[in-house]
Amino acid sequence: MSEVFSALGLSELNPGVIIIVAALLIPFLSGAVRSIYMLAIPVVAFAHLSGLPTGDFGQFNLFDMTLTTLRVDKLSVLFGTVFLIATFLGVMYALHVGAWLQQVCGLIYAGSAIGAVFAGDFVTLFVFWEMTAVSSVFLIWAANTPSAQKAGLQYLIIQIGSGVILLAGVLFYFRETGSIAFNALDVGAFSGQLILVAFGIKCAFPLVHTWLKASYPEATVTGAVMLSAFTTKLAVYALARGYAGTELLIVIGTVMTLFPILYAIIENDLRRVLAYALIGQLGIMVIGIGIGSDLAVNGAVAHAGAGIFYFAILFMAIGAVLYRTGTAKASELGGLYRSMPFTTAFAVLGALSIAAAPLFAGFVSKSLVLSAAGKDGFFWPWLAILFASGMVVVHTAAKLPYFAFFGRDSGKRCEEAPLNMLVAMGLAAVLCIGIGLYPAPLYALLPNDVSYEPYTVDHVVTQLQLLTFAALAFTLMLRNGLYPLMLKSVNLDTDWFYRRPGHTLAQFANRFRVYTWSFVADAAVGGATRAYQWMHRHAGPDGIFGRTWPTGTMAFWTTVMLGAVVIAGFMKAATGG
Amino acid sequence: MTADPQAPDKGTDEKAHGFQTPEHEKTWLDEPRTIDTLIYGLSAVCALLVVIDPFLGRHGKFEIETLWGFYAFCGFVGCVGVVLIAKLLRTVVKQPEDYYDE
Numbered sequence: 222m223s224e225v226f227s228a229l230g231l232s233e234l235n236p237g238v239i240i241i242v243a244a245l246l247i248p249f250l251s252g253a254v255r256s257i258y259m260l261a262i263p264v265v266a267f268a269h270l271s272g273l274p275t276g277d278f279g280q281f282n283l284f285d286m287t288l289t290t291l292r293v294d295k296l297s298v299l300f301g302t303v304f305l306i307a308t309f310l311g312v313m314y315a316l317h318v319g320a321w322l323q324q325v326c327g328l329i330y331a332g333s334a335i336g337a338v339f340a341g342d343f344v345t346l347f348v349f350w351e352m353t354a355v356s357s358v359f360l361i362w363a364a365n366t367p368s369a370q371k372a373g374l375q376y377l378i379i380q381i382g383s384g385v386i387l388l389a390g391v392l393f394y395f396r397e398t399g400s401i402a403f404n405a406l407d408v409g410a411f412s413g414q415l416i417l418v419a420f421g422i423k424c425a426f427p428l429v430h431t432w433l434k435a436s437y438p439e440a441t442v443t444g445a446v447m448l449s450a451f452t453t454k455l456a457v458y459a460l461a462r463g464y465a466g467t468e469l470l471i472v473i474g475t476v477m478t479l480f481p482i483l484y485a486i487i488e489n490d491l492r493r494v495l496a497y498a499l500i501g502q503l504g505i506m507v508i509g510i511g512i513g514s515d516l517a518v519n520g521a522v523a524h525a526g527a528g529i530f531y532f533a534i535l536f537m538a539i540g541a542v543l544y545r546t547g548t549a550k551a552s553e554l555g556g557l558y559r560s561m562p563f564t565t566a567f568a569v570l571g572a573l574s575i576a577a578a579p580l581f582a583g584f585v586s587k588s589l590v591l592s593a594a595g596k597d598g599f600f601w602p603w604l605a606i607l608f609a610s611g612m613v614v615v616h617t618a619a620k621l622p623y624f625a626f627f628g629r630d631s632g633k634r635c636e637e638a639p640l641n642m643l644v645a646m647g648l649a650a651v652l653c654i655g656i657g658l659y660p661a662p663l664y665a666l667l668p669n670d671v672s673y674e675p676y677t678v679d680h681v682v683t684q685l686q687l688l689t690f691a692a693l694a695f696t697l698m699l700r701n702g703l704y705p706l707m708l709k710s711v712n713l714d715t716d717w718f719y720r721r722p723g724h725t726l727a728q729f730a731n732r733f734r735v736y737t738w739s740f741v742a743d744a745a746v747g748g749a750t751r752a753y754q755w756m757h758r759h760a761g762p763d764g765i766f767g768r769t770w771p772t773g774t775m776a777f778w779t780t781v782m783l784g785a786v787v788i789a790g791f792m793k794a795a796t797g798g
Numbered sequence: 799m800t801a802d803p804q805a806p807d808k809g810t811d812e813k814a815h816g817f818q819t820p821e822h823e824k825t826w827l828d829e830p831r832t833i834d835t836l837i838y839g840l841s842a843v844c845a846l847l848v849v850i851d852p853f854l855g856r857h858g859k860f861e862i863e864t865l866w867g868f869y870a871f872c873g874f875v876g877c878v879g880v881v882l883i884a885k886l887l888r889t890v891v892k893q894p895e896d897y898y899d900e
Contacts, residue, residue, distance in 0.1 A: 486884035487892070559823060595859030603860070611873040612880050627827070632817035679856050683869040686847045690873030693844050696837055698881055705885050711898065713891040720898055 237336025244328035289341025315443035354380030360444025390415030424456035431716035466513025477504030485616035515669035520589025534571030541638035551707035556630030
């Protein structure tokens with residue numbers, strides 16, 4: 222395949238670009254031809270990738286900057302390979318979808334993420350970074366519900382915001398170093414801090430994590446599968462490239478590993494449970510990157526790779542349930558093993574993988590980070606990963622299969638998932654078991670040369686003790702009514718702080734008005750109320766931002782603030798400050 | 799069916815749902831005996847793993863790791879603890895499903 226690309230003069234083409242360009246032809250095809258064409262796209266890109274030698278390619282000069290559009294090294298090849306496999310699985314899972322817009326956007330999104338991984342400089346990275354945001358939002362909006370519209374807009378603002386902050390950081394970086402090459406960054410420099418914030422937003426760091434749990438559960442059935450694979454793992458790649466050994470990341474990762482567990486336990490929407498579980502697993506990767514030793518970074522990226530596959534199975538299985546029954550809420554599900562035996566089996570395999578049961582993918586990747594934390598004497602992060610490894614049973618690995626497929630019978634009877642979905646789940650399951658049984662090929666792809674043996678008596682027995690006792694705790698709590706019932710509810714998270722205050726302020730003003738009678742207060746509140754009414758006229762349901770209120774208002778002010786940041790950045794750069 | 803979000807976390811799932819599986823659709827997984835067997839089996843595996851623990855000569859990076867049954871303790875107590883904390887958290891953060899919609 223590489224000969225074909227060479228003959229066309231495209232031997233230095235970024236594999237992501239192949240996917241993006243190829244995706245544009247999808248609207249002109251239909252039926253089986255389209256299906257075969259879409260499946261062939263990641264295969265061709267993979268063939269091109271496997272023919273690429275190591276090094277920097279596709280370089281050209283823009284003003285006085287050197288752009289490197291294709292950097293091939295172990296780290297980019299690992300993420301590129303895993304992303305291409307995830308693309309294939311995502312396309313397979315979505316083959317039944319007729320709407321071409323979703324298919325095109327899904328592939329452009331995947332191609333952009335792959336393009337970003339092979340970017341050798343910050344400008345190329347920025348372009349692909351923003352393309353992932355703009356293309357993936359359609360996977361949320363395509364769900365075509367009011368809540369998906371809102372969540373999609375919030376997602377877009379935050380993702381674009383991440384890109385704008387990245388750009389600001391790059392401008393400072395260029396001023397400081399005179400280079401735009403994307404290599405290890407210094408968190409002590411202002412540019413390093415800005416870029417860390419940009420990566421952190423995409424990686425769902427605590428407090429900026431809410432876009433993830435708000436948007437993934439609102440996406441289309443097939444869109445959520447694609448989303449779970451790329452955005453956050455691209456951020457993990459970027460962190461591994463830029464910030465390995467930054468101790469701050471150990472603290473952030475430890476918090477990320479623990480707090481989502483509480484929310485995952487009480488969450489009713491099973492796709493949101495997975496979103497929280499995803500943040501928890503990202504925390505383990507962030508800890509690994511923060512530790513920064515060869516073993517730890519290997520563990521972080523191995524866990525990112527393995528995580529893509531088991532989250533793919535889990536999102537696919539719950540997606541299939543949503544597709545067939547119309548709901549992903551635990552309070553409305555149960556007993557589906559009767560109707561969907563294959564989906565049930567795949568979900569259980571995915572659950573065993575996320576639980577890091579020996580012989581499954583999670584075990585051979587998480588062990589690396591845990592060993593690295595122990596080896597370098599990071600006691601608290603080590604203990605956090607250990608506890609989180611047990612708790613994953615009660616918040617996802619046992620909870621999800623129990624409430625969807627077993628448990629009490631919901632009375633729902635439906636067809637088994639479509640064949641293409643089953644094939645996609647089956648392939649992902651084969652990968653999870655394959656990596657677990659024979660981790661050597663995954664280990665060979667890892668960036669650092671470290672030999673590691675996951676299957677020692679110590680590892681296997683301790684992990685089994687952890688998991689069986691966690692499973693026992695789950696079972697006994699269910700039996701005795703201690704496990705929280707699944708209730709239809711919203712659980713407030715930190716996004717409350719920007720979603721709610723406007724409303725609360727208005728309520729407060731109203732109460733203030735009731736309790737005060739003095740002319741001055743009355744006049745003041747009257748003014749405030751009139752101001753509120755004026756704002757309500759413009760920003761309210763019938764105003765200029767009406768269609769998207771209240772996120773529309775937020776969109777407006779976020780754009781204003783981000784614009785101000787960029788202008789300040791330019792001015793500081795221009796005045797030599 | 800709309801569950802009252804303010805309702806206390808009591809009662810069994812069956813009561814909350816009210817659907818009874820028809821007899822002809824019941825499988826061996828619906829037998830109470832199967833569930834009991836599974837729980838006893840799981841308990842037996844747990845017991846076995848703890849009993850063999852001191853004979854494995856485990857060595858850890860940290861002192862605490864080598865204590866008898868440390869991992870079993872972490873698994874069980876961690877899970878029970880985190881579920882109880884999550885239930886506490888729910889009393890603070892739980893709101894009706896349409897909370898953000900108005």
